[in-house]
């Protein structure tokens with residue numbers, strides 16, 4: 001009886017569930033007038049059920065494997081699951097609530113098990129392997145061949161090619177590594193909380209504003225709490241006048257997970273050792289060799305080459321900056337050697353003396369809608385010929401979200417863009433791009449893409465005025481969007497931004513260049529009250545400030561990136577008995593410890609990117625794509641800059657290609673040579 005009721009409830013659930021059918025809105029845009037919290041869980045469960053059923057059918061098929069009955073069938077197996085996942089991840093990121101968070105925790109282990117069940121399904125892998133072995137006889141077009149190779153490699157990377165006993169070993173390693181990462185994150189969270197600095201004498205907070213101080217005040221006691229952020233340097237170090245408070249805060253951050261009650265040393269050494277063993281089990285000499293296979297850099301040696309091209313120039317500049325700070329210390333009548341906790345405080349004085357850039361002076365020229373429509377969209381129109389029309393009839397998940405429709409130069413529809421720009425409680429921090437519908441010719445779908453940012457929301461009726469950093473973010477995120485809009489793939493899993501980690505930030509960083517391009521700037525940077533264009537003097541200040549403190553910034557980044565590579569290139573037989581000693585030696589042998597007052601952006605013991613989430617052996621990606629960005633922009637500068645022809649060529653050869661070509665050869669074909677490091681050094685003022 002109860003089972004029967006449950007069943008009919010389930011059927012009713014799914015019958016009214018908006019995810020069960022394609023949306024009837026333009027571009028299959030999600031219909032937020034129908035989607036409710038309670039729809040997600042049943043749609044996910046049904047989506048997983050459908051996928052499992054499809055995968056089992058493929059794996060147990062008695063017919064000879066063909067591209068259609070195997071590769072294409074896998075590609076099509078997650079239609080419902082993909083549809084509900086995309087909307088779910090958009091909402092849990094940008095507009096979450098308790099109910100959605102509960103569903104999220106409920107689903108996480110199920111989805112990871114679903115993934116394992118596919119990638120460790122031997123019958124399924126054997127069919128792909130058979131096809132892969134005779135791939136040249138299959139008469140596949142280039143993209144279909146790439147799809148086959150991509151699946152084969154993903155299975156191989158997941159360990160499908162191992163013997164049964166080795167597969168068991170791999171599962172054990174993966175399980176232990178997952179547990180260790182969870183423990184690391186939990187310990188680090190505790191370390192961050194316990195590391196907060198408690199101040200009982202208000203005078204120690206001199207230099208902070210009254211509102212900063214009152215936000216730190218504890219409710220019942222006469223004390224103030226400075227919470228720790230993830231990085232080594234803490235934002236308040238820029239303003240705290242009391243040198244002892246600065247030292248206390250810096251050391252709290254530096255030692256939070258080293259020698260404290262929440263020490264992570266044993267966890268990270270075990271993670272590094274087990275990862276090395278995993279690399280070996282999968283046939284590589286270390287973890288990074290295995291993990292970098294499908295990236296643009298391809299192997300750790302190429303990454304180390306990039307580092308060594310930057311270290312000398314970066315640390316030389318950092319030393320000059322350190323000297324300037326030392327001079328400032330002495331000019332202030334102080335007598336001490338500059339330490340890491342002094343850097344931001346005195347460099348802020350150097351910055352004011354040298355650049356005198358006041359954000360309040362420039363913000364009136366950067367009103368959000370003008371930045372978006374007359375800057376970001378205008379640049380895309382000039383380069384790629386596309387046009388934009390505001391749509392007020394498309395339902396959104398929040399009243400702040402704006403929607404535009406994009407058109408090709410010949411008027412053909414191109415896709416939908418959602419902009420969700422303002423911070424709110426239900427949104428996580430940062431800025432990102434993703435899609436509700438990804439482009440694919442297989443399903444005859446055009447992209448529906450969104451950008452999410454966290455700009456402060458102005459009071460009712462007031463304009464949203466951006467800092468120049470935020471202007472850069474708006475261009476950046478739309479660069480990702482363009483990569484998605486120009487995608488021209490048959491298969492969704494190869495489409496648009498589904499590319500390697502060390503390539504995905506290239507189109508977005510590249511798009512930032514147009515923010516300061518004279519013709520674009522002239523079109524959008526106008527005073528929101530008077531309409532007056534931003535004065536040249538302010539533009540110069542913005543440009544000059546771009547090279548400020550770059551020695552510090554690149555050295556701290558290189559130090560962290562290098563630690564990541566060192567931890568992930570250890571030999572599988574190495575036993576590390578002292579994580580701190582390992583860290584010291586790693587920095588020493590790469591000469592990243594030569595400027596005393598420049599510590600790594602993250603120390604190993606609190607480097608959550610690499611020990612707590614998915615960036616192991618991947619932190620270098622930020623520097624790598626920065627190199628690509630400046631090298632690419634250098635090509636534009638040498639070839640006429642912002643022209644329709646240049647844009648078209650970049651669109652055809654890079655932005656429209658998704659994950660269908662080898663990144664290195666694709667870049668080289670467009671650029672005419674391999675990427676060089678010099679334009680990046682120049683842009684950072686390090687040459």
Ligand SMILES: [Zn+2]
Nearest residue numbers: 476480505508
């Ligand atoms: Zn990005």
